[in-house]
Amino acid sequence: MTETVLSAPSRSSLIWRRVRENPLVAAGGAVAVVIVVVAILAPLLAPYPADAGSATHPLSVLLPPSASHWFGTDQVGRDIFSRVVYGARVSPLIAFFVILISCAVGIPLGLAAGFFGGFIDEAIMRVTDVFLAFPALLLALAFASVLPPSLTSTTLAITIAWWPWYTRLIRGQAASVAARPYVESCRALGISRMRIIFRHILPNAVTPLIVQISLDVGGVILTASALSFLGLGAQDPTPDWGLMVSQGQSYFTTQWWLVTFPGLAILITALGFNMLGDGLRDILDPRRTVRI
Amino acid sequence: MSLLEICGLRIAFGERLVVDMDRLEVDRAQIVGLAGESGSGKSMTTMAVLGLADTMGARVEGSIRLDGQELIGLPQHALREIRGRRVAMIFQSPGLAFNPVFRVGKIFLQALELHGAGSRSEAEERAAAALRSVYLSPELLNRYPWQLSGGQLQRISIAIALALRCDLLIADEPTSALDVTVQGDVLELLRGLREEREIGILFISHDLAVVAELCDQVAIMRSGRVVEFGPTDQVIADPQDAYTRELLAAVPKIVYRGVSR
Numbered sequence: 001m002t003e004t005v006l007s008a009p010s011r012s013s014l015i016w017r018r019v020r021e022n023p024l025v026a027a028g029g030a031v032a033v034v035i036v037v038v039a040i041l042a043p044l045l046a047p048y049p050a051d052a053g054s055a056t057h058p059l060s061v062l063l064p065p066s067a068s069h070w071f072g073t074d075q076v077g078r079d080i081f082s083r084v085v086y087g088a089r090v091s092p093l094i095a096f097f098v099i100l101i102s103c104a105v106g107i108p109l110g111l112a113a114g115f116f117g118g119f120i121d122e123a124i125m126r127v128t129d130v131f132l133a134f135p136a137l138l139l140a141l142a143f144a145s146v147l148p149p150s151l152t153s154t155t156l157a158i159t160i161a162w163w164p165w166y167t168r169l170i171r172g173q174a175a176s177v178a179a180r181p182y183v184e185s186c187r188a189l190g191i192s193r194m195r196i197i198f199r200h201i202l203p204n205a206v207t208p209l210i211v212q213i214s215l216d217v218g219g220v221i222l223t224a225s226a227l228s229f230l231g232l233g234a235q236d237p238t239p240d241w242g243l244m245v246s247q248g249q250s251y252f253t254t255q256w257w258l259v260t261f262p263g264l265a266i267l268i269t270a271l272g273f274n275m276l277g278d279g280l281r282d283i284l285d286p287r288r289t290v291r292i
Numbered sequence: 293m294s295l296l297e298i299c300g301l302r303i304a305f306g307e308r309l310v311v312d313m314d315r316l317e318v319d320r321a322q323i324v325g326l327a328g329e330s331g332s333g334k335s336m337t338t339m340a341v342l343g344l345a346d347t348m349g350a351r352v353e354g355s356i357r358l359d360g361q362e363l364i365g366l367p368q369h370a371l372r373e374i375r376g377r378r379v380a381m382i383f384q385s386p387g388l389a390f391n392p393v394f395r396v397g398k399i400f401l402q403a404l405e406l407h408g409a410g411s412r413s414e415a416e417e418r419a420a421a422a423l424r425s426v427y428l429s430p431e432l433l434n435r436y437p438w439q440l441s442g443g444q445l446q447r448i449s450i451a452i453a454l455a456l457r458c459d460l461l462i463a464d465e466p467t468s469a470l471d472v473t474v475q476g477d478v479l480e481l482l483r484g485l486r487e488e489r490e491i492g493i494l495f496i497s498h499d500l501a502v503v504a505e506l507c508d509q510v511a512i513m514r515s516g517r518v519v520e521f522g523p524t525d526q527v528i529a530d531p532q533d534a535y536t537r538e539l540l541a542a543v544p545k546i547v548y549r550g551v552s553r
Binding site: 186 | 347349371372373375376377380381383384385388389390391392393403407452462
């Protein structure tokens with residue numbers, strides 16, 4: 001009883017090592033962390049917290065960037081830096097809920113379709129096909145336009161367009177994992193189907209979904225911004241980045257800062273999460289050699 | 293009464309009959325070989341014994357009795373009790389038969405807790421004891437499947453079956469994916485199971501050389517039918533069926549060619 005056996009490195013520690021060695025993930029992860037921190041600390045970081053709301057300052061409208069207003073002021077005199085900081089609480093939060101609800105709906109449906117196959121598969125996948133037949137943005141637009149404009153409606157509208165992608169992704173994975181021998185050996189051990197699905201298939205099917213989610217954060221933020229830009233999403237005075245770009249566009253030729261800074265916030269966020277997603281794909285998929 | 297009695301088993305996918313087996317019996321402390329070429333219905337037969345054939349969309353008729361209890365027609369929850377506890381299975385590719393996400397011990401303990409180990413500590417004790425009886429260190433339970441060799445994993449599979457205290461072990465080509473020396477170890481373990489624990493083993497293989505070495509009885513299958521069933525020595529020495537003779541002739545022999553000058 002005194003054999004010495006090398007202690008094995010755990011899977012999570014191997015992944016963590018690769019995370020640190022991958023610049024894409026490091027950069028994307030940093031952006032994600034910064035956004036979360038900014039969103040949480042917004043009241044401390046914003047020099048004029050009241051400007052995130054409906055405050056107006058008629059005497060300081062459309063001021064260019066300066067020491068007191070780093071990003072300048074908008075058409076009613078609100079500090080754009082404060083609004084951009086508070087904006088981290090709007091679109092990223094929409095993205096969070098859209099993805100959360102899409103996963104909650106899409107993953108169980110996809111697992112059921114992939115594992116059981118047959119009629120259940122057909123029924124679920126034909127419904128998702130109907131949703132997938134429309135471009136996501138167009139479908140979200142259609143739903144947003146019939147719902148009263150608000151953040152909840154935006155979230156709901158995008159979710160309706162988003163969940164089928166997760167269902168389809170998980171379905172394909174689940175079907176391929178379900179055919180692997182260890183699922184058969186689980187059955188031969190008398191393990192119940194629910195346990196097989198959630199404990200054995202899901203963990204092996206979830207990797208591409210993690211990648212897709214991190215890529216989608218950027219996509220959802222862009223979609224939410226597009227809806228706001230078109231007047232179907234967040235409404236004034238919500239400090240939403242898309243809405244700020246939309247409201248600033250008529251001033252763009254003369255007061256460039258109204259559009260530029262919220263636009264940059266959207267760009268950096270979407271870019272950051274895309275890099276994170278690409279990097280995670282390299283790390284989590286052993287078949288892909290890491291190329292940068 | 294035999295441990296496992298298969299009578300008039302017919303398995304069909306739609307119109308296509310893939311297994312049509314008159315009789316097959318496995319006794320306690322007996323190893324019965326089921327040999328035949330790929331696609332002859334060996335694996336479907338094992339699926340039917342486990343009660344998994346109909347979940348694959350097959351129609352199953354006839355009789356499969358375990359200790360006199362009819363398995364065909366039992367509801368899935370009753371079959372789940374039998375799978376694992378009474379009938380265990382080891383697979384051809386041990387490397388693929390373990391979920392790579394979990395440490396080996398987790399799968400081991402999960403199976404034990406599901407099938408009668410009272411407490412966690414009892415399960416751990418039984419797992420460790422079973423591993424030692426297949427000459428492995430219980431420390432291996434902390435490893436992930438991909439950190440172990442095929443031979444180690446196959447021995448762990450056997451240890452799981454041991455710890456579950458099953459009556460019948462179905463071994464589906466358990467040595468085909470292993471190299472020859474490891475193959476010998478695994479066969480030795482299976483023999484030990486027969487002698488010491490009186491487990492009945494249904495040994496599926498396409499390799500007649502292995503079957504001849506290990507099994508007490510052998511059934512030769514071809515396109516779903518058992519063409520020959522009897523004591524191994526008799527079948528090997530005096531095959532009655534043309535197909536059996538063909539299979540025997542196909543076994544490669546080691547011929548000493550002498551030293552070339």
